[in-house]
Amino acid sequence: xxxxxxxxxxxxxxxxxxxxxxxxxxxxxxxxxxxxxxxxxxxxxxxxxxxxxxxxxxxxxxxxxxxxxxxxxxxxxxxxxxxxxxxxxxxxxxxxxxxxxxxxxxxxxxxxxxxxxxxxxxxxxxxxxxxxxxxxxxxxxxxxxxxxxxxxxxxxxxxxxxxxxxxxxxxxxxxxxxxxxxxxxxxxxxxxxxxxxxxxxxxxxxxxxxxxxxxxxxxxxxxxxxxxxxxxxxxxxxxxxxxxxxxxxxxxxxxxxxxxxxxxxxxxxxxxxxxxxxxxxxxxxxxxxxxxxxxxxxxxxxxxxxxxxxxxxxxxxxxxxxxxxxxxxxxxxxxxxxxxxxxxxxxxxxxxxxxxxxxxxxxxxxxxxxxxxxxxxxxxxxxxxxxxxxxxxxxxxxxxxxxxxxxxxxxxxxxxxxxxxxxxxxxxxxxxxxxxxxxxxxxxxxxxxxxxxxxxxxxxxxxxxxxxxxxxxxxxxxxxxxx
Numbered sequence: 001x002x003x004x005x006x007x008x009x010x011x012x013x014x015x016x017x018x019x020x021x022x023x024x025x026x027x028x029x030x031x032x033x034x035x036x037x038x039x040x041x042x043x044x045x046x047x048x049x050x051x052x053x054x055x056x057x058x059x060x061x062x063x064x065x066x067x068x069x070x071x072x073x074x075x076x077x078x079x080x081x082x083x084x085x086x087x088x089x090x091x092x093x094x095x096x097x098x099x100x101x102x103x104x105x106x107x108x109x110x111x112x113x114x115x116x117x118x119x120x121x122x123x124x125x126x127x128x129x130x131x132x133x134x135x136x137x138x139x140x141x142x143x144x145x146x147x148x149x150x151x152x153x154x155x156x157x158x159x160x161x162x163x164x165x166x167x168x169x170x171x172x173x174x175x176x177x178x179x180x181x182x183x184x185x186x187x188x189x190x191x192x193x194x195x196x197x198x199x200x201x202x203x204x205x206x207x208x209x210x211x212x213x214x215x216x217x218x219x220x221x222x223x224x225x226x227x228x229x230x231x232x233x234x235x236x237x238x239x240x241x242x243x244x245x246x247x248x249x250x251x252x253x254x255x256x257x258x259x260x261x262x263x264x265x266x267x268x269x270x271x272x273x274x275x276x277x278x279x280x281x282x283x284x285x286x287x288x289x290x291x292x293x294x295x296x297x298x299x300x301x302x303x304x305x306x307x308x309x310x311x312x313x314x315x316x317x318x319x320x321x322x323x324x325x326x327x328x329x330x331x332x333x334x335x336x337x338x339x340x341x342x343x344x345x346x347x348x349x350x351x352x353x354x355x356x357x358x359x360x361x362x363x364x365x366x367x368x369x370x371x372x373x374x375x376x377x378x379x380x381x382x383x384x385x386x387x388x389x390x391x392x393x394x395x396x397x398x399x400x401x402x403x404x405x406x407x408x409x410x411x412x413x414x415x416x417x418x419x420x421x422x423x424x425x426x427x428x429x430x431x432x433x434x435x436x437x438x439x440x441x442x443x444x445x446x447x448x449x450x451x452x453x454x455x456x457x458x459x460x461x462x463x464x465x466x467x468x469x470x471x472x473x474x475x476x477x478x479x480x481x482x483x
Contacts, residue, residue: 007176007220011076012118014054015218016416016425019251019293020047020115020146021059022066023423024383027390029144030315031380032249032256033308034300036144037112039423040393041065044111046138048100048131049119053081053093054416060085060093061404062420064396069094069111071103088404100130108138115146120236122225128239136243145245145296150230154290157201159230161187165223177216180223184211203288233284233292234277245296247276252293253380255283260331260338260381262286287334309372312379313360316391318422318476319352321469323387326350331385344370344378349387356391356421392423398477402440405478409437420477431461432469436479439470443480 018024022039029036037043043066050056050070060068070093072078078095085093100123114135120128135145165183172179191198191205198205211219237247249256258267266286273279283289303311326349328342347366351357359379363369370378382388401418408417412434416425428436431454438445438453445453447466454462473479 007180007224008074010176010217010220011074011080012051012221013215013217014052014080014415016054016058016427017117017148018389018424019148020055020117021424022063022113023390023392025113025144025146025251025295026393027315027383028249028251028253028256028295028380030308030311031253031376032295033303033311034248034297035142035303035307035311036300037142038393039063039066042067043113044109044140045069045113046071046108046111046115048114048116048134049123050077050081050095051118052077053084053095055117056093057081057084057088057090057404058416058418058425059423060090061088061401061418062392062396062423063394064092064400065394067092067094069096069108071096071098071100073097073099084404084407087407088400090400090404100127100134103134104130110138110140111143112140113144113146114139117146117148118222120147121150121229121231122221122227124227132239132243135240135245139243139245139298141299143298144248144300145240145243145298146251147236147240147292147294147296149236149292149294150228151236151284151289151292152230152232153285154203154288155230157197157204158207160197161204162223162228166226169220169224176220176224180220181216184208184219184223188212230290233280233289233294236292236294237277237280240294240296243296245298246300247280248295248297248300250293251295253384254331254333255287255293257377257380258283259377260333289334312372312376313358313363315359315379316356317352317359317362317379317382317388318356318391319349319472320386320389321426321472323352324349325353329381329385329387331381340378340381344374345382348378348382352388389422389424392421395423395477396420398480401477402480405436406440409433409440412437417473417478419473422476426473426476426478429461431458432465434458435462435465435470436473439479444482446482 026036026039045066046069047056048071050072053070056068056070078097081095139145168183168186169179172182188208191208254261270279326346329340329345331338348362351362351365363375398420401420405417414429417428417436419426451459474481
């Protein structure tokens with residue numbers, strides 16, 4: 001039996017993370033009262049461990065004023081990323097194959113943003129140290145680092161299961177995806193048989209159910225690495241401090257709002273805690289946090305209250321398809337459902353109907369202007385819940401995104417498509433992706449002609465897409481308008 005250090009025989013499937021885009025980071029930093037990079041001007045962006053490069057390709061297509069660099073060790077991943085770059089004509093995207101430790105001694109032009117997702121908790125100590133050293137050397141003053149990793153206590157109990165998964169997978173047949181699925185099946189048998197760890201930790205049963213619905217290739221990369229480990233948030237904050245970066249908050253907006261993400265009985269216990277690491281550890285324990293998306297900054301001071309209010313007021317938002325047009329909202333949070341007061345959210349939702357607006361405009365439309373802190377929290381909740389999305393600081397011409405989207409849509413499988421007006425991407429199910437492929441080939445294709453080009457089983461779903469979503473996708477620059 002051989003325990004491979006990493007499942008290198010299969011590629012990680014391309015996955016888009018909205019939290020790793022310029023408009024999202026800008027909006028969250030405004031909410032936190034921090035001055036982030038100006039993404040309307042030229043900027044430099046680096047992703048350490050870029051995988052197949054979907055986030056980089058979409059951001060490069062929607063931000064021609066930015067220069068994007070992706071570094072990854074996998075030749076297969078970079079081949080996929082290179083195909084996207086070629087299809088979209090992305091001359092502002094540089095891909096580099098390298099071991100992180102091999103970057104030592106190299107000179108790079110400093111970056112405004114350095115991001116890493118799905119890497120820190122899955123690589124050996126020396127690779128993680130090399131990543132932090134890269135950030136220390138090449139993040140600009142005023143720059144932002146984004147760090148996604150597994151954390152305690154949410155994944156503390158998973159450590160024992162992960163060791164068994166690796167051993168079972170090493171004995172299996174086929175590629176890593178098949179072996180991971182079979183090993184996961186054995187864990188489910190343990191849970192169904194009443195194994196004590198699943199009795200003592202019911203969330204582990206829930207994790208098994210969640211894992212059974214994921215793509216096997218993604219599971220292999222997430223579950224089988226030899227150096228899989230969760231971290232305490234204080235450990236990560238210490239390591240980033242050593243790289244010259246201070247903790248700013250989370251790229252997940254709800255995690256920055258104690259009023260909706262923490263049990264009421266826990267909130268008073270945070271009063272008077274002046275150690276950020278201790279406070280974040282309390283929050284992680286209260287939420288049983290399993291994954292974090294930390295934001296760190298190099299010399300990024302807090303904005304004065306008046307500048308903070310102005311930064312939030314200047315943020316532009318667009319309503320997303322599926323968002324309620326009026327009324328209150330219900331949010332699913334780690335502590336259960338939270339009711340969003342209709343008196344607060346109804347004017348904001350009504351104001352977003354029809355066109356994007358600045359938060360200042362939305363506040364003016366509000367019958368009784370909400371307190372700035374309440375307005376800020378409401379805006380962050382609208383973004384987090386996918387009711388609204390920040391608008392790109394300098395929306396790009398759509399032609400490059402259309403070229404990239406033609407490439408992405410050819411797979412005819414659920415995925416994401418570049419949206420230059422948002423500076424991000426929209427999720428597309430199978431029907432949406434097939435419809436987008438057809439419209440990108442023939443923009444005048446509509447109504448009955450579009451339905452006739454679709455598989456019969458998907459025609460009802462495509463008809464619903466045409467009615468409810470196509471207009472928004474056209475407005476966001478995902479698709480060209482019909483002639």
